[in-house]
Amino acid sequence: KMSSSNSPCAACKFLRRKCTQQECVFAPYFPPDQPQKFENVHKVFGRSNVAKLLNELNATQREDAANSLAYEAEYRLRDPVYGCVGLISILQHKLKQVQDDLLNAKKDLATYIGPQAMLPMLQHSGYIQQHPNNPS
Amino acid sequence: KMSSSNSPCAACKFLRRKCTQQECVFAPYFPPDQPQKFENVHKVFGRSNVAKLLNELNATQREDAANSLAYEAEYRLRDPVYGCVGLISILQHKLKQVQDDLLNAKKDLATYIGPQAMLPMLQHSGYIQQHPNNPS
Numbered sequence: 001k002m003s004s005s006n007s008p009c010a011a012c013k014f015l016r017r018k019c020t021q022q023e024c025v026f027a028p029y030f031p032p033d034q035p036q037k038f039e040n041v042h043k044v045f046g047r048s049n050v051a052k053l054l055n056e057l058n059a060t061q062r063e064d065a066a067n068s069l070a071y072e073a074e075y076r077l078r079d080p081v082y083g084c085v086g087l088i089s090i091l092q093h094k095l096k097q098v099q100d101d102l103l104n105a106k107k108d109l110a111t112y113i114g115p116q117a118m119l120p121m122l123q124h125s126g127y128i129q130q131h132p133n134n135p136s
Numbered sequence: 137k138m139s140s141s142n143s144p145c146a147a148c149k150f151l152r153r154k155c156t157q158q159e160c161v162f163a164p165y166f167p168p169d170q171p172q173k174f175e176n177v178h179k180v181f182g183r184s185n186v187a188k189l190l191n192e193l194n195a196t197q198r199e200d201a202a203n204s205l206a207y208e209a210e211y212r213l214r215d216p217v218y219g220c221v222g223l224i225s226i227l228q229h230k231l232k233q234v235q236d237d238l239l240n241a242k243k244d245l246a247t248y249i250g251p252q253a254m255l256p257m258l259q260h261s262g263y264i265q266q267h268p269n270n271p272s
Contacts, residue, residue, distance in 0.1 A: 046181070049180065053212075064218065065218075072220070072221060082201075098235055102241060105241040
């Protein structure tokens with residue numbers, strides 16, 4: 001951290017302003033050697049929205065927030081139509097597919113070892129807690 | 137659509153400006169009866185970023201873009217630290233878990249019907265193309 005203590009953070013460098021490391025809300029999460037990370041969140045969310053969001057969190061949560069914003073921003077710039085919602089859709093589809101495959105494998109297995117083949121699936125694979133609103 | 141043709145869209149209403157339905161980039165995707173949808177994207181991304189993003193897309197892609205932005209914004213307001221990246225993480229974890237369960241079920245099945253039990257999984261369940269460029 002010594003080497004970067006005199007350089008402005010990526011945000012202040014991009015915004016061409018003086019960086020007071022102690023007070024700058026961006027400095028800990030947008031180091032000068034990752035300029036793209038700040039440029040992405042600035043482009044997608046806007047500097048002031050990012051600063052506002054970070055300031056409203058307590059210090060221990062800010063790193064995760066900065067990183068999740070950077071992740072969303074990167075996806076949105078790569079895919080302006082769907083952003084990371086496209087990934088959510090792919091993951092949901094794939095999960096459904098693998099759950100169906102598992103159900104079929106368990107049914108096949110049940111023909112050899114009996115109905116207890118279905119039990120571990122119901123207990124461990126999220127079938128029971130999958131739908132919090134489902135009473136069963 | 138007749139009934140809302142004279143009301144400003146949710147964006148223009150929120151911004152207290154006149155809405156020229158023909159030219160307003162928000163009007164088709166932020167109808168006056170869904171004020172929260174615009175308020176959310178405005179709060180998270182900023183009005184001008186949303187307008188810029190929609191304007192850079194062709195008209196056929198704008199509805200999906202507006203809806204995916206609204207989805208991301210809603211998640212970010214509900215969970216300021218992780219936003220919808222939290223959901224991605226949950227889905228990735230659950231997918232890994234169900235894939236492991238499927239692998240075990242197929243291994244069990246292979247003890248009864250032989251190694252061909254493993255083949256459909258490798259072909260259909262994404263084990264082969266699973267991680268093209270996994271960021272984690």
